[in-house]
Amino acid sequence: MGPMRRALLVLIPLFLVLAVVGPVPAGPAADRTDVAGLLQGPSSQHWLGTDHLGRDILAQIIVASRLSLGSAVAATAIAAVAGIALGGASLARRVGPLFTAMLNVLVAFPSLLLAIFFAVIFGVGTRGAVLAVGLAMAPSFGRLTQTLGASVMASDYVSAARLLGLRHSRVLIGYVLPNVAGPLLLGLAFAAGNALVVMSGLSFLGLGVQPPEYDWGQLLQSGLSQIYTAPAAALGPALAIMLAGMTFSMVGEHGAEASSGVRRALRATARGDRRPVPAVPEETTVAEARGLRVAFPDAAGRPVTVVDGVDLSIGKGERVGLVGESGSGKSVTALALAGLVPHPGVVTADSLSVAKVDVLDVRRSDRDLKGRVAMVFQDPTRAMNPVLRVGTQIAEASAGRDVVEALRALKVASPALRARQYPHQLSGGTLQRAMIAMALAAEPDLLIADEPTTALDMTVQRATLRVLREAVTASGSALLFISHDIAVVSGMCERLIVMYAGGVVEDLPVRLLPGGAAHPYTAALLATLPSLDADRAAPLPVIPGSLPAAGSAGPGCAFAPRCPRATDRCLSERPPLADLSPGHRAACWHPLEGVA
Incomplete structure (x- = not known):
């Protein structure tokens, strides 16, 4: 177990206990005023000293954990939802350029500057600060979603999904987000740490949490008044902000490993929405x-x-061949x-x-x-969604028809087992047949x-072509x-x-x-074309010159x-x-x- 993992095993339970349970025992000491003990330094009775009303500063830091961490998480959730929506819209074919231009403008401003701007609009206070920080961080999260999603949108399996009639929202939820869940989780954790710092900054400036509530940023601002006489009053909340921010960052480093659970949830959300394909007149x-x-x-x-x-x-x-040199x-x-x-x-x-x-x-x-229209792409490993089971992908195209029968029609061995497996668990030839089954399941014109069959060896290529020809003839496509x-x-x-x-x-x-x-x-x-009766000593025939x-x-x-x-x-x-x-x-x- 590495030092970072050991640190997380200590810090995560510590902050969870502070935020959930801490305010109960520490609340009385944090709220008790003592006019005889104003602005005291650290002692055995008050480890970090007291404030201008004689309240225990350490107890206040513990009580403020719930509001500080909770508001940071809430702001991050707002940033994630708004950012993913904004980044996803920028990947759309029609409105994408408009939202991309909007992102370009918003990401040019620092998050803190945007947060101050939104805080003035929403008003001071906890709710206004959470909304301000969440919306201020949304553009950067939207750019992350756009950058990660652009490569996925260019993949063959997304093109196949579009041919099957899936709406952009469905493609985004079922195909793009599951494949970028790991980096998004990492960005989400870093965003939570950033949200904590920005929220504390707003409170420090007087635009965030207002009395009688308080968070670490407000405590830091109060502690600065005695930085020379009792520096612990300022260093305490500053240390809490730093440790919590580091914890969020370290969680992000390890959170990507747990992205499979998020992928399963996103896949469950993506199921449904099978539109019937309208009939086309006989032509x-x-x-x-x-x-x-x-x-x-x-x-x-x-x-x-x-x-x-x-x-x-x-x-x-009709079966029509399209041939020519590459390019x-x-x-x-x-x-x-x-x-x-x-x-x-x-x-x-x-x-x-x-x-x-x-x-x-x-x-x-x-x-x-x-x-x-359905398409069978050259490389089946890029044409099948790596985070969805083979049977799930075929079912999206088959509009309720039997997935196992679709695989069996393409002469896939053990079709029930293959339907439950992921693309990386299938051989190249079997995966290509599954891709053909998915394409034909929609009964395309x-x-x-x-x-x-470019990536297949000669024996598998011949068998796959024979199966493809038989399947196309049977389907009438x-x-x-x-x-x-x-x-x-x-x-x-x-x-x-x-x-x-x-x-x-x-x-x-x-x-x-x-x-x-x-x-x-x-x-x-x-x-x-090679010939078995050609002179083996003669050079291979070529077309002189090159394609322009x-x-x-x-x-x-x-x-x-x-x-x-x-x-x-x-x-x-x-x-x-x-x-x-x-x-x-x-x-x-x-x-x-x-x-x-």
């Missing part, structure tokens, strides 16, 4: 994009286009379809809809799009799988499968969309592969610098995505022979 087209563009600002604030003019459509129950814009296109492009990305399009819901109409899509591996996509999908440098260069049925590819880039991707940086492609075809068929026209004029045959389009001035 042939599930997702459609026309002229889709996504841009992000560079370091200088200039917009850089990463997805430029994408046209695609996905039919009901070609596949994942950003999928995020745009789901309405999940992170700030400060800007999405524009001639039209962008999923299940006949306009994704660009934020007010409508927030209400109607949720539950229509469109399932987006973003390289879902349309599938957008994203990968850089054209061979994997060919085995999963019916249609292939090839992207390069933020644009679609070819859209063709999988049955035309490998000999029917029209665009040289598609043919080059196929040529790089986002926004750096010239006016012509982006693939032209790497294309052996490129002409001057390819370098100066961008080819449109034109029909070559029914169901087959390519953006190329010189498509491969035998196709055009």
Whole structure:
């Protein structure tokens, strides 16, 4: 047991006894006046001396423990509630910038200065001081909540929760706060110590506790009058403030270890609020994009286009593959379809809809799009909430359907046991299947799988893909499968969309592969696939050159610098995505022979 823990075992019971029981035996001595013993120094009868009315100073310090500690805890509770609400609101998509600006202004002022300002508004006295200190400390607690929560809000499992239709308040309580409970508890303990000091400062200045009540700050102010004759009168309450503040800080250091209990309480609060997903009319087209563009600002604030003019459509129950090199814009296109492009990305399009819901109409899509799109992310360890059981997360999406059956449908071994476990207790393949089960449990119109097997070994990858294909077929959901591996996509999908440098260069049925590819880039991707009968002594085939940086492609075809068929026209004029045959389009001035 370390020295800090031993100190806590002494200090915490000491202050609890002083605050709860202490005023009973010490009250008479603290209130008894003695005109014959005014302003006495320390003695065996009065260990810290007496005040200007002859009252025992040590007894007063003991009696003041209840009001000093109680008011500090009450102010901290106000700061925590107001700060978490303020920080949580700053993480919201719509009103977030407004509350962030408010936080930026408030945190610029010291807590004591704000406390004095609020104390003047609420009036002097204990109640006014508690409100003043609580509100004065709320901005710093709000900034802590915002800073900690921002990284959680950017995680994949929060994106999945938003796709399931959870309101921001539900995401904040069930997903953000449980994952930042440890640092928040640490901040809460430090805030309590700070509240004690600020409350004492207000009382010292005459703006806090008023006679006949008294706290340590008021006792400190009174003791300063005899600091030279009887310094113990001032040192006593000062020592109490210092020790109590240190105790709160040390509690914070060890409080983070107990955050699991708070997480369980927050998870219990988060249960419920399962909104039924409204029915969507039977339609042939599930997702459609026309002229889709996504841009992000560079370091200088200039917009850089990463997805430029994408046209695609996905039919009901259709399995469509989206392939291309890393950086070609596949994942950003999928995020745009789901309405999940992170700030400060800007999405524009001639039209962008999923299940006949306009994704660009934020007010409508927030209400109607949720539950229509589900997403299976690349890394299941980041896509599942680490503080919720697997079964709890699937139940949030399943609207009451059997969680065990959902896992069993994905061929998860011992589904009842897996439902009771936490994500870190599952293997990568099992966790990915649980993620697929959670996505399909909402019965989405469109399932987006973003390289879902990249982190798995080859054997587990093949089994997971087979299960995914069977599950999607059984559910009737349309599938957008994203990968850089054209061979994997060919085995999963019916249609292939090839992207390069933020644009679609070819859209063709999988049955035309490998000999029917029209665009040289598609043919080059196929040529790089390994073959069992290839000459092992020959170097591996590669595509010469590299993908252009986002926004750096010239006016012509982006693939032209790497294309052996490129002409001057390819370098100066961008080819449109034109029909070559029914169901087959390519953006190329010189498509491969035998196709055009």
